[in-house]
Amino acid sequence: MKRTDPQDIYARWLETGARAVFVFSLVALGLYLSGVLSPRIPLQELPKLWTLSAAELMRQADTPGGLGWLRLLGYGDYLNLLAIALFSLLSLVCAARMIPAFLRSGERVQAVLAVLQVLVLLAAALNLFPGAR
């Protein structure tokens, strides 16, 4: 496979990104569980809270909705949520990289599909999809 083939480019970008996010998630988990970064929801309260629905937990723990959690990244639990969010962002970044790659290889229909995929993943990441709120 040529290094300029979109499939090879996707593989390289995904591999680099997945490795980086995996290392980040290990560090974030270590900081969280060791108590170096204190969690917003104390660990000892979790057994009471994880039996509740997500909506009820958000109410009881006074968790901000929407993009509000991005303001809480100084807490161990929210730093770990960022790690999960970064896993979810990888496909968006790789799909965006495919737009010029497919255009360069003359595959315009695939490039259009990549644009649409980016729009869907972007709408999801920005909480803009119907029924999100």
Add this chain to the structure above:
Amino acid sequence: VYDSFWIWPLALFALCFLLGIVAVIAGIGGGVLFVPIVGSFFPFHLDFVRGAGLVVALSGTLAAAPTLLRTNLANLRLVMPLALAGSICSLAGAVVGFALPVNVVQTSLGVIIIAVAVLLWLSKASDEYGHRSDYLGQLLGLSGQFHDPAAGQHIDWRTRRTALGIAAFGGIGFIGGLFGLGAGWANVPALNLLMSAPLKVAVGTSGLAISIINSSAAWVYIYRGALLPAIAMPAILGVMLGSRIGARLLHTMPSAAVRRIVIGVLVVAGGRALLRGLGIWS
């Protein structure tokens, strides 16, 4: 009380490590085992189990996808239209999942998991892949070739029934988003039996598709507060480590026997979810 916190994440890590091994040997995704087992036998609300199940499947496929792409076992061009339909419907499924009462989701999950067990029991692979491509398949360039070391030959393939395949991925994506499942159990038959992709390409391409499809639904779970790091992170790490061990044991373990055990476990876990949803065994 503090001690009881540690019991569950540690038990979850151990279970997910085991699930990672078994899932690889049995040839299915970890997510489809995770949700019914953890949902039935751990104290977590189903919202958090579905959220963790979704990111378990996501992280496992993200780790495997680069190798699958390089060996041509996953085909990016084939994934593009399927993942687009799947990710839109997966978003919708996740939103619907939060709108439904938990007993309805639990009951439906039980039915789906038992159906998955039946599908795994009955499904047979097709090796008919020399068909002519349909118009949509040609337009999207859905064809390829790969070297099969086991058969010792290069295999040229192209898809047919492309529109039906895209529709099937929409339906599968909806179910995956709703229940937090990886959906490889449905993607592979759709690619192999419906679209006539070779089985190995179907398995590899399904993994890549899940990595994109679950990425969209994961945001719904993040924004709805259904991703608790104390549950999701041990599960992700357990399955990823277990999958590596499973890949090493793949050639030495009797995969047919492991697959039968997995089907049995799915029936028990699905039955438990069904009875729990109906209020018979809570």
